[in-house]
């Protein structure tokens with residue numbers, strides 16, 4: 001059975017697609033590596049500059065808008081800090097693809113407006129591969145290797161939320177729409 | 186299609202017949218619980234930005250427990266904001282300084298089997314003891330719930346933990362959980378739903394079941410469920426709630442479970458977790474012996490009436506060792522009242538215990554009873570991460586209230602069984 005029929009209807013424009021270069025990381029990338037505790041008290045921009053530094057110092061300076069972060073098992077395990085997802089989003093990451101996610105990170109990522117996709121074949125992706133990610137279809141195309149990987153698709157209501165920039169901006173938009181409709185009535 | 190208890194509750198909340206693990210659904214929230222630390226002060230700015238109101242004030246419970254009683258101007262301001270926000274938003278279910286949220290929630294009859302509940306705290310799985318799907322969410326998630334009355338969830342797999350056999354004297358739910366932390370690890374729950382089953386669980390009181398569910402958080406699970414039975418229904422009725430049809434909320438025997446772990450409760454001996462992780466657990470006979478400065482009985486995990494009874498059985502007619510202090514922060518004001526009425530408090534204070542206010546207290550370093558550099562403590566709380574209870578270099582052991590009390594008597598991390606009549610060895 002598909003979740004697509006559950007709630008709301010697809011808007012069509014909420015595709016959340018991303019294309020970019022792969023940045024590949026191993027298993028168990030935790031929230032301390034994503035949002036180092038040392039920088040938690042300072043300004044958020046500073047924190048983001050140190051995102052993933054402990055495992056790849058070239059990542060934060062080198063990542064381009066739309067690039068895809070590829071993880072192994074348990075990506076984002078650790079604490080519940082929302083900054084872990086926020087930092088990737090801030091750096092322009094187009095999507096995170098992993099074999100599995102820390103549960104709270106997965107929640108936070110989507111709530112912060114960052115596409116997170118579970119993909120059993122994530123291990124086939126190499127650093128700098130050219131990827132196209134389609135969260136609505138649940139498909140990753142590896143243009144470098146000419147391969148296609150199935151992943152768990154995001155249902156329409158979450159895609160819309162992600163495309164709106166996360167839960168709070170999404171609610172903001174919905175409420176503005178309701179206010180307009182009320183005014184028009 | 187056969188469904189686990191978690192799947193049944195989520196399906197009902199999603200307005201569906203059935204759900205499957207891995208799919209993402211949107212659920213109506215039956216109840217949302219917040220406390221003073223993660224609640225009003227964090228959600229207020231989001232609600233203001235959105236110009237939104239609380240979707241249904243009847244379905245929101247607010248408890249002040251982290252910063253109570255105020256110890257400085259900052260904590261007083263947080264409590265002041267909490268009181269003003271709940272009043273302004275018409276939250277009738279505001280329990281101000283009545284105890285720790287996870288204990289107050291069932292005590293006031295707010296939980297019953299089948300409910301889909303979100304809590305703004307990481308130990309929210311405690312509600313699972315009442316057959317609810319209850320899990321912890323962050324401030325952004327909570328603000329979304331308050332505005333819409335809904336939240337999304339990825340349907341979890343269910344991991345069954347079957348606990349059978351009679352616990353020996355001097356053992357408790359805490360020992361079972363510490364044993365599991367060592368065995369399957371803090372990530373063993375994999376953010377799935379744990380369901381506790383078996384004869385041992387069936388024989389436990391509600392308060393002891395709450396300890397099992399509470400520490401599902403330490404196993405890394407999203408929820409820690411126990412199916413309701415007569416014990417559940419009796420507790421809820423006594424708390425003034427309506428248990429509903431308890432037997433309606435059970436998992437199907439032929440449902441798909443991700444894994445089943447078996448625990449032989451009869452073979453357990455008292456467990457302690459050495460610093461600085463609950464997963465550093467093992468038998469007190471191996472890990473005991475270190476001299477302690479403080480013994481602490483507190484928290485949602487370890488200071489309910491049953492916990493105080495355990496401590497009192499050890500302390501009766503004995504004294505806290507010289508150079509050691511025993512601090513007790515009952516989990517709620519009702520716990521204190523009941524322990525006063527049945528003589529438990531007198532037993533404890535005559536033994537030299539120092540009574541603290543009901544609240545989170547020293548558990549996460551918020552209130553009275555924090556540790557100095559290099560001090561060693563044994564505590565009935567759920568976590569012993571570095572620096573959580575005070576100074577960075579302090580060291581915390583975790584144990585059951587029996588074990589904490591015995592350690593207070595000896596002045597070292599000690600086996601409680603020798604202090605109990607007929608106890609081995």
Ligand code: SF4
Pocket residue numbers: 285286287306308483484485486544545548549566567
């Ligand atoms: S008592 Fe400790 S574990 Fe329980 S809610 Fe308070 S801080 Fe958290």
